[in-house]
Amino acid sequence: MYILKPFSFSKRFPETEVIGSAFAGNQDQVIPLSFGFPAPESLPADKMTAATEAAMLSQGRQALAYSGGTGPKHIINWIKERSRLREIEATENEIIVTSGSSQAIDLITRTLTDPGDEIWVEAPTFFGALKTFRLAETTLFSFPIDENGLRVDLVEQELNERVKNNLPLPKLMYVIPNYQNPGGVNLSVDRRKRLAELAYKYNFFIIEDDAYVELSFDETYLPAIYSFGPERVVYLSTFSKIIAPGLRLGWAIGLSAIIEKMRILKIDGLTSVYVQEVTKNLLEQMDMDEQISYLNTIYLSRKNAMVSAIKQYFGDEVSFHEPNGGFFLWLTFPPQIDTSEFLDTAMLAGVSYIAGKHFFLQNEGYNHMRLSFTFCKEDIIHEAIKRLANTYYEYVNSKQMIEEVN
Template structure:
């Protein structure tokens, strides 16, 4: 056989970082606080099994075709009704089902931008979105968040500079408004209104990634950014956190012109029509609020267990915003601590997390890390935080 010659792959891959540090499968017994997986008991196994069987028995002939069955329309109607709780009032033809939120992010980025176009993100920012924007060959700029979310005042200053020709105007700004990944904070109502107003004034879009909105621990829901600017906001949410990520179903809401173009980019056609049929049956079978209540309670208990353990084992040596929902807690250490080094030692000791640099454009070492409280039970969380505190003390003593 002739020896293979080197092959040049797409240039898109050259600058796309791999978030591989949180994968530690070679360490048996590892307590995983790295990625945001739902806890196993949250999955409605029996109801989903019955729903899949019901979908096949009632609509199998259609549901197994490319075009699918009637469940698609039922799903869109459910999303439309549920979206009204976020002050989003749309018709079903403004909703498109995607294979998970990340596909939606990717589709929107490729619809709105050409290579070299400017995209603005938060700092820190969800690394899955970063990867989509890198692959779309966008030029990225980042703006910090604080306890009230994205610093919209700094965004406005940059937009004024862009309008004066001093920097590129963004095609869109990507925002996680509720239970931010990784920071765990919420964007204030005032900043939501201001950001939407800026999108109209400077003619850019906002991608509102609302993956965690249903996982609200306090019961206080804020109006969506979309409600303040429907012609300039593309809204996304998902079934991954409220049913199961394995069904690979999320959705995009936008004005008809944008949605028609996204559908052109979505070359594979309709998303898993059989699963849409099954989820439609599931949503008809269950009382959704009754389904959601214990789910949220489970995440709240895990959040509380992590907060208490951090207080018990770290005291005042670390800081964080207590998340009011979602999956994640963003922990800040003293400035001399490098969480990338901390990660290596923590994995060896039996705990994983994602180091802070994975959430920033420059990927320089930081003193932050993201902890997921979503997957492990309370005992595992407490044990993991105790181990992490021990590893931290060793690094702190070595630095001193």
């Protein structure tokens, strides 16, 4: 019999806290406002069944081989055409299909940075991206957002200071320009232009993560940052928010030299050619504009239900930017509140959320909370906000009692 000896894991793993109890344990009785999940009824199960059958009937064994059938080429062409709506012109060599946009973030990071290089991000920002950047052993620096998105003026100010003092400049700037996760804000056109200009001037690349661009409730679409700086922007998007996250299909658009290196690092080869074949068939039978309109009708109604319930049960206790698209509401509580302190109690009351601290680099955002309005129906959202408010006020009252005793 062998005695197992201690074994040390790779040192590249940072100390990363599990993101709340929102993803742990039995959640059968929990209303999930934490998940960035689409509405279950929006997932095109019937059409997917037909598309899967067609993949086998039309391509058969080719679709199951390493290089696949006609699907991958069709998907690239679809991306090229759809990207023109964002004022993006790209060739086939400038596009790579990835296993979701998260893989694209990882590939770009490993292509354009070495350990110790700086990546600048928004504050708050998507915690999945932060995890990727930390695993790549990069140095992170953040800038606040306001109702018009990233404070590009502060980015420019910092760049100027770095040059004056001969300090390192960033290699990458990570931005979510439309219905930002978690803030829900859009980057203004003027700021998009200026950020692109700064990327050229100071020689850094922008990762433009545009996962939510299609989900515009008033059908207003701004030009991509890429359109102002194609030589210094890598543009990302995904099928996850408009068809189904289970497809795990996303894409990146950038200089062919970057895309070529991303292909080298993508050791899994072509992204699931069979899934691409099925998706090709799905796109052929689906009116995408009709699908987007359907999604936005659902999500607008659910967003309005959440906003109404928050105003009813929280009143002036919280503030938030009301997004006109996307998946999320970003709540701000009084400065002394730490939303992570009543997360477990909320779970016991049957509602989950993501505490604000997870969207910042360090020791920030404790009085914030992200809620998703897309997954649950309106009546369920109303009940969830009621439970959340009750939990919150119980927490505040207990906090006040402890302070009085002390």
